[in-house]
Amino acid sequence: MATIYQVSELAGVSLATVSRVMNKNTRVSDKTKQKVLDAMAQLGYKPNSIAQSLASNCTNSVGILVSELHGPFFAQMMAGIESELRAAGKHVIITTGHSEEDKEQEGIEFLISRRCDAIILHVEAVSDDYLIKLSQGSTPVYLMSRYVEQLKDNCISLDNQLGGYLATKSILDQGHTQIAYIAGPQFKADAFNRLEGHKQALTEAGVKFDPTLYYIGDFNETGGSKGLKHFIDEKLSFTALVCANDEMASGAMKYAREHGYNLPNDLSIIGFDNVIFANYLYPTLTTIDNPVAKMGEMAAKLVLKDVYQNKNLVINRFFEPTLMQRDSSAPLTV
Amino acid sequence: MATIYQVSELAGVSLATVSRVMNKNTRVSDKTKQKVLDAMAQLGYKPNSIAQSLASNCTNSVGILVSELHGPFFAQMMAGIESELRAAGKHVIITTGHSEEDKEQEGIEFLISRRCDAIILHVEAVSDDYLIKLSQGSTPVYLMSRYVEQLKDNCISLDNQLGGYLATKSILDQGHTQIAYIAGPQFKADAFNRLEGHKQALTEAGVKFDPTLYYIGDFNETGGSKGLKHFIDEKLSFTALVCANDEMASGAMKYAREHGYNLPNDLSIIGFDNVIFANYLYPTLTTIDNPVAKMGEMAAKLVLKDVYQNKNLVINRFFEPTLMQRDSSAPLTV
DNA sequence: AATAATATGGCAACAATTTATCAAGTCTCA
DNA sequence: TGAGACTTGATAAATTGTTGCCATATTATT
Numbered sequence A, B: 001m002a003t004i005y006q007v008s009e010l011a012g013v014s015l016a017t018v019s020r021v022m023n024k025n026t027r028v029s030d031k032t033k034q035k036v037l038d039a040m041a042q043l044g045y046k047p048n049s050i051a052q053s054l055a056s057n058c059t060n061s062v063g064i065l066v067s068e069l070h071g072p073f074f075a076q077m078m079a080g081i082e083s084e085l086r087a088a089g090k091h092v093i094i095t096t097g098h099s100e101e102d103k104e105q106e107g108i109e110f111l112i113s114r115r116c117d118a119i120i121l122h123v124e125a126v127s128d129d130y131l132i133k134l135s136q137g138s139t140p141v142y143l144m145s146r147y148v149e150q151l152k153d154n155c156i157s158l159d160n161q162l163g164g165y166l167a168t169k170s171i172l173d174q175g176h177t178q179i180a181y182i183a184g185p186q187f188k189a190d191a192f193n194r195l196e197g198h199k200q201a202l203t204e205a206g207v208k209f210d211p212t213l214y215y216i217g218d219f220n221e222t223g224g225s226k227g228l229k230h231f232i233d234e235k236l237s238f239t240a241l242v243c244a245n246d247e248m249a250s251g252a253m254k255y256a257r258e259h260g261y262n263l264p265n266d267l268s269i270i271g272f273d274n275v276i277f278a279n280y281l282y283p284t285l286t287t288i289d290n291p292v293a294k295m296g297e298m299a300a301k302l303v304l305k306d307v308y309q310n311k312n313l314v315i316n317r318f319f320e321p322t323l324m325q326r327d328s329s330a331p332l333t334v
Numbered sequence C: 001a002a003t004a005a006t007a008t009g010g011c012a013a014c015a016a017t018t019t020a021t022c023a024a025g026t027c028t029c030a
Numbered sequence D: 001t002g003a004g005a006c007t008t009g010a011t012a013a014a015t016t017g018t019t020g021c022c023a024t025a026t027t028a029t030t
Helices: A004-011 A015-023 A030-043 A049-056 A072-087 A101-113 A128-135 A149-154 A160-173 A189-204 A221-233 A246-258 A276-280 A292-306 B004-011 B015-023 B030-043 B049-056 B072-087 B101-113 B128-135 B149-154 B160-173 B189-204 B221-233 B246-258 B276-280 B292-306
Strands: A061-066 A091-096 A118-121 A141-144 A155-158 A179-183 A214-216 A240-243 A268-270 A287-289 A322-324 B061-066 B091-096 B118-121 B141-144 B155-158 B179-183 B214-216 B240-243 B268-270 B287-289 B322-324
Touching: A004 A015, A004 A030, A015 A030, A049 B049, A061 A072, A061 A101, A072 A091, A072 A276, A072 A292, A072 B072, A072 B091, A091 A101, A091 B072, A091 B091, A101 A118, A118 A292, A128 A141, A128 A149, A141 A149, A141 A292, A149 A155, A155 A292, A160 A179, A160 A189, A160 A240, A160 A268, A160 A287, A160 A322, A179 A189, A179 A221, A214 A221, A221 A240, A221 A246, A240 A246, A246 A268, A246 A276, A246 B276, A276 B246, A276 B276, B004 B015, B004 B030, B015 B030, B061 B072, B061 B101, B072 B091, B072 B276, B072 B292, B091 B101, B101 B118, B118 B292, B128 B141, B128 B149, B141 B149, B141 B292, B149 B155, B155 B292, B160 B179, B160 B189, B160 B240, B160 B268, B160 B287, B160 B322, B179 B189, B179 B221, B214 B221, B221 B240, B221 B246, B240 B246, B246 B268, B246 B276
Parallel strands: A061 A091, A061 A118, A118 A141, A141 A155, A179 A214, A179 A240, A240 A268, B061 B091, B061 B118, B118 B141, B141 B155, B179 B214, B179 B240, B240 B268
Antiparallel strands: A287 A322, B287 B322
C-alpha cells in the first residue's frame, strides 16, 4: 500500500504539504493541492488509519457493549448507533456482556484496551459504583437505558416507570382488576422500574398489588410461557397479563393459545418494547413502544458532540415510551 | 496510560525483555518474567493495541459487512461470528451495505482502510467480478451465503436450492398442487436459488410452474402481505403459499388472517430461515432451518485458521438446510 | 520596487510498539 | 574449570502518520 512518502514524491511536493492537503487546516494553493490529489488517486493512496490513530491519539472508533447480539431489541439499538456514526466516518467495535458482571467488565476492558474514543454501554450486571469509577478514566463512557445520577449527562434513558405505568393503566382502563404480572430480572434497572410503574398505576386505581399474581421471568420467550404456566397451575384467577417485555408476552401468548385460551377474550396480554415482530403476532401485540433506535442515534450524536466536537447537535437525553394499542388486549367482558 | 518504557523501568529490566515477556516467543527466566508482570500489574499497563497494530501490521480486527444491522437473520449471523472471534481475542468492526451496490462497495472500502486483517461479507448487490478483483488485494475476503466458484475456498454457503426444494416438496407431499410462490429479489443469489429449488421440486412431482402464481417480494413483511394480496385480488386459486423467507411468510400470514383465512386449513404457508420468532407466530410457522449462527461461527473459524494461523480447526464450507415442520402447513383437505 | 502576506520545504520530534542483532553476562554439567 | 547453552541488555531500524518550527520562495498589495 502506498504511503504518504510515495505520494509526496510522485506529486513532487514535500511530506508536510501532503499532510496539509489531507488535514485541511493550513491553506494550500489550488495548484499544489491538485497535484497532491492526482498523485493520491494515481497511487490509490488510502491513509493508514492505524498510523493516524497512533499519531493523533484518536482511533475514530466507538466501542459498543450490548447484552446480546441477537435479539430484536439490541439489533435496533445498534442500527441506530451505527448509522449515525458511520455517516460521520466513525466506526463501531461491538462486543457482548451477556448480562453477567464479569463478562461485562471484561468486554469493557477489551474496548478500552482497543483505545476506543468513547464507549457506549448497555450494561445490566455491573454496579453503579463501577460505572462511576470507570467514568473517571480517560475513555468517555455513555450509558444506554440506564440512569446513574452522577453520570446523568452521559445517560440516554427511557422512562421505564412511565412505560410500566402506561401499560397497566391501559389494562385498568379496559376494566380489568385481576392483573397478573410477569417481571424481568429485578437486578436489571429497567425491569425494576417497569414494575414500579405497574404498582403505581395499580395504586392510583385503588387496586391492590397481589404478590401471588407476580412472577419473575428471564426476558425471553420461555420466561413468559413459564410464568403463565405458573399462574394457571396455581389456579389463580386473572383476566389480564402484563409482561415486562415483548419476548415474554409472545411466549405467554403461545402458551395461552396452546391451552385453549381465546385471545384476547379470555385473557388480555400486553408487552413492552414494541419489537419488530410484535405487530406480526396473532393477535397483534398491544405493547409499549420503546424508541430504542432513536435512542441509539441520540447516543451516537452525544458522542459526536462531546468527543468529536461536532458542536451544533441537539441532544435529548430522555425518551418517553408510548402505548401501542393492538389486538392482544381488549375491554373486560363479563 | 503506562507505556512499555515505564514497565521496563519499574521492573528494572530492558525494553526488549518486556517485549519478550509479552510475546512469549523467546525464553525468559521465571524470576525476570515475574518482575515484569508485577510491574505491569502495578502500573495497570495495557499494551497499546494501536501501536502493536502499526508495528506488527496486524490489527486483530475482522471487518463484517451485513445488509442490515437489525433483522433477526443478521443478528444471528453476527452473534455467531463475534462469539468465536472474541474468544480468540479478535474483535469485529461492523458496517452495513443496505443491499445497494455503492453502499456495499463503500462499506468494503471503509473496512479495508481500517486495515482489518480479514473481511467477512454478506453482500448482495455487488458483482462476482468485483469480488474476484477484491480478493486479489491484500485483505483476505470471505463470503457468507454466497458462492463464487473462483473464491470457493473462502465461501461459507448454504444449499439454498436444496432448501427451496425441501420447502416445496414438503408442501407437495401434503397433497397440494396449486402452490403460490413469493420470491425474494432475484438479484440476490439466495433468493434465486431458493426459487430454483422450488421449480425443481415442482418438476420432480410433475406439477407445472405457474407464472401467475409467482410474485417477487422484498424479503420484508410487506413483501409477504403485498404478494398474498396480489394473488387474492387476481382471484387465483391456490391452497398453499411458499415464501422465500420468514419475514414475508409472517406478513402473508397476517394478511391472510385479516382477510378471514383459517390457517392452515384454508391455506398452508411455509417460510424459510427459521428466524427466532417463527416459532412464536400463530400458527407456528413451518419453515426451513437456516443454520446461520453456525455458519457465522464457521466463517470466524475459517478466518482464525487462514489468517491467524490457528492450525487445527476443522472447516466445513457447506451447510444444509432442514425442514422444520410446524403448524402453518397441513395436508390438503378436500 | 518595497513590503507584506502567503505558500512551501525541510527537518525533527513524537506516538508505542515489533523485530533483529550482537555482545556480554550467567548458569549448567561434565 | 571450561564449553556450551541460556538469558539479558543495549541499540537501532522500522511501521506510517501528525505536528510544529523556521527558513525560504513565491505571490499580492500599495
